[in-house]
Amino acid sequence: MPSPELAPPAAWWARAARPARPPWPVALMVRAAVGMAVPLAAGLLTHRLDLGTFAGLGAMHATMNDRVEPARLRAARIGTAAFASAVGMLVGTGLQHAHAGVLALGTALTVTAFVSGALSATGPRGSAAGMLLLVSAALGSGMPLPRPWWAAAPLLLAGAVFVTLLGLPGRARHRPAADPRNRALAAAYEALGRTLADLGTPRGVASRRVLTARLNQVQDLLPGSGGPRAARPHRMYEAALAATEAATGLLWARRPVPPEVAEVPARLAAAVRRGGGEVAVPHWRPDTPARRALDAALRAAADTVAGREPRLGTAPAPPPDPWRLRARPLSRASVRYGLRVALCIAAGAAVTAGYPLSKSYWVPMTIAFVLKPDLGSVFLRAVSRSVGTVLGVALTAALLPLTTNEWALTAIAALCVALLPYATAAHYGLNTVAMTPMALVLLQLGGQSGAAEFWPRVLDTALASAVVLLFGYLLWPERPRHRIEPRLVTAASALRAYLDATAREGEAARAGATAREGETAHEAATAHPGGARPQAQVWLRRTAYRSLADARQEVQHGLAEPPPTGRLAERWLPATAALERLGGAVAAYSAQVRYGGRVPDPAETDRVRRALDELTAAAREHRPPTTAAARPTAPHDPALSALGRAADELELLLKPS
Known part of the structure; x- marks a missing residue:
């Protein structure tokens, strides 16, 4: 029987609606509130709220990419996203200033969407930059232009710089x-x-x-x-x-x-x-x-x-780059995602051209947010965006009759932005609930709409979500296996590399013990600093467990979707757990090698390799396991082979039903 920890919830929607409970990021929330409040207040005091609104947007875009990290990494993260946002705003405001027609505007936004999608597929930094490129282009094409029109992009950058400066370390x-x-x-x-x-x-x-x-x-x-x-x-x-x-x-x-x-x-x-x-x-x-x-x-x-330098037994760390590219800008993967976003934007433009929407930019902006590639399930984001918008509009409609004072609205906008760091980590729907009132309040401050126009934003969001679900999810030639199974292949390959390095250490330990009669296996394995752990096992294990975490996250996202996606994720969940347990078995094997335990026979290592290869082949061929390996309930006997028991579990998992 599978362990209780593997049992999926009774209904996919229960998992989809359940928010996380992250800690409250107080520092980020304070920076977000100040970053929004100061530009808006400056605009009110100088009677140039049009300029303050764009600076506030820049502050919000910086807040969306703000993290607690060293100043250099933080500046690079925010700077990349803010630059892309400014470029998008320049494109959008330029189109509006040139009075671009419906066809020209739709074509320009579609081209921008392709660039945005291709950039988004390259990695975490590209994902943030690509989304904001399209979001700002959409906003710039529809929001009232400031005076002069070209000031919108520089003010966006100014707001982002202000938030960046707020986070610089003080005394x-x-x-x-x-x-x-x-x-x-x-x-x-x-x-x-x-x-x-x-x-x-x-x-x-x-x-x-x-x-x-x-x-x-x-x-x-x-x-x-x-x-x-x-x-x-x-x-x-x-x-x-x-x-x-x-x-x-x-x-x-x-x-x-x-x-x-x-x-x-x-x-x-x-x-x-x-x-x-x-x-x-x-x-x-x-x-x-x-x-x-x-x-x-x-x-x-x-x-x-304590400041001493002990011998850790590890090779120098490789440079683990969080900005590493998942795909090259013009690779097949990035072009494919660019086409996906462009198709949705083109479809959205075609739909909005036939209907009199008062804020047509709301549709492409929503599409850009929903299709951001590293935020989980597209299906879940589309549904959450619609539900969150309804709740956000209802909240705004309840608040605005109480006051239309510009200073009060500024405080509401600052409060909404302050909630974004927590809401984003908790649930995508909560993020939308916080972001929608902020956007509507900014529209109100700019005199761009009244309360009567808030509910049409629900229609816009529902329309955009429907476009994404139809063209970017249901009709797009990509199925859940294209998300889940490649991650499992990567995790299994990383585990195999970790196993191979540990097996080489085991062979060296066995050979050293034979050559040095009377030494322990640990002494033999560590006798030569240059050969003790030549493949830096600890870093291979780190890579393997990071890959496993990515695979499990993708499976968890799949479990939050209705069948057939949820059913496929449920079938791969036992394999993910088995790979995690295999990582523990290899870690136990490594300890056995270095600290005097039983060194497995090469035949046992080969059994695990064969099982990993079979699991990898099954993932590539879209054949999820039909059985689940039972999680052992008794402590492992260190006199027995760690890999032998791991091989038993994997072989049971892969056994045909």
């Missing part, structure tokens, strides 16, 4: 706790402590997934950082990865650790926030290879946090 920038890298590292160590505390309990798997997400966040903050100040966070991160590898092996083996050991990562986190200090690791008697691996990793982490 406290030299405090360790103010460094975003230290804060992320501390959060990762805390997540490690929760994982250790949950070993052997049903909560262990969920805790490990949170730990993976925290390590992903740290990884995204470290690239491009140089100098002595960056070397120490890198070492602390590597120590956390080594401890995570050991904890993953213990989680797979269902072996808890003493409470005083599980408390060490929390003390490490506190020391990281202080900027360093001694952290005592209790003296205990680790009696399995995985426990010995954890003990060694925690002591190495304590040395690193």
Whole structure:
């Protein structure tokens, strides 16, 4: 029987409607509110609210891309998105200023949509820039022009620059706790402590997934950082990865650790926030290879946090670039996505040309938001956008009869923008609920509409969502397997690379033990620093678990869609869980190799390789497994092969029903 953690909800809509519960990002929310309020207030005081509105839009676009991260990464993230937004605004306002006809405007927006989609498919930075390029082009083509008309784009940039400046570190920038890298590292160590505390309990798997997400966040903050100040966070991160590898092996083996050991990562986190200090690791008697691996990793982490440079046994970290391109700008994948967005915009333009819409730019703007490629299911976003718009319009219609004072409306807009950082992390529908009143209030401030015109925005949103569902989802030649199964292939390939590196270490350990009679396997494996871990297993494991997290996220998105997508995701869910357990088995195998446990026979490693190859082939051929491997309930015997049990699980998963 599958474990309870794999059981999908009774109804797909229940999962789709359930919001997450992220922490409140207070700093981001304050910056967002000030970033919107100041430009609007300046516009009111100078009687140039038309200029203040565009600066406020720029501040909102910056808020949508604001993160708690080092200043250089943050400036690059916001700057790229703001530049694309300004270019789009220049295109849109230029078309409006030239009095472009319906055909010319539709053609120009379609071409812009193709560029936007192709850019969006290149990676996270391109996704944000591509969406805002199209959104701003649509807004610029329909919003009342400022005086002079070309001022809209520079003011958009000015609003984004203002938000960027608000986030620059102040006098406290030299405090360790103010460094975003230290804060992320501390959060990762805390997540490690929760994982250790949950070993052997049903909560262990969920805790490990949170730990993976925290390590992903740290990884995204470290690239491009140089100098002595960056070397120490890198070492602390590597120590956390080594401890995570050991904890993953213990989680797979269902072996808890003493409470005083599980408390060490929390003390490490506190020391990281202080900027360093001694952290005592209790003296205990680790009696399995995985426990010995954890003990060694925690002591190495304590040395690193204290400022010493322990030997972590890892190769230098590769540059993990969060801005890496998923596809080249003119690759098949980017061109394909560009055509998808362009088709939807062209269809939307054709529909709006036949109907008298008062704010025709609302349709392409909505299409751009719904089709952003890294926000999850297109189906779920389209439905959530429509429902969120209805709720947002209802909320605005209830508020505006109470006051039409411009200063009160400015405060409402600032409050709505302040909610965006939290709402975006919680649920796409909540994001729309917060964004819709803000947009309508800006229209009201600019004298562009009254309360009577708010409800037509629901019709516009429903129309745009219908276009996306029809042309970008139902009729588009892409099925759920094109999203889910490639991620599983990537994860399985990364796991195989991790397994191969660990197997080579095992072979070296066996050969070294034979050549050096009387040495332990661990001594033989670590006798030569240059050959102990030549393939940097810890980084291969990091790559594998990041790929697994991406695969699971795609499956979870699929579960929130109605059949057949939800049914397909449900069939692939056991395979995703089995791959995660295999990662734990390889981590346990690595500990067995390095800390005196049983080294599996090459035949057992080959069994796992064959099972991985079969699973990869099934994913490529769109053949989800028909059975589920049962999750073991008893602790693993360290005298037995970790890979042997993992092979048993995979073979059961792939067994025809």
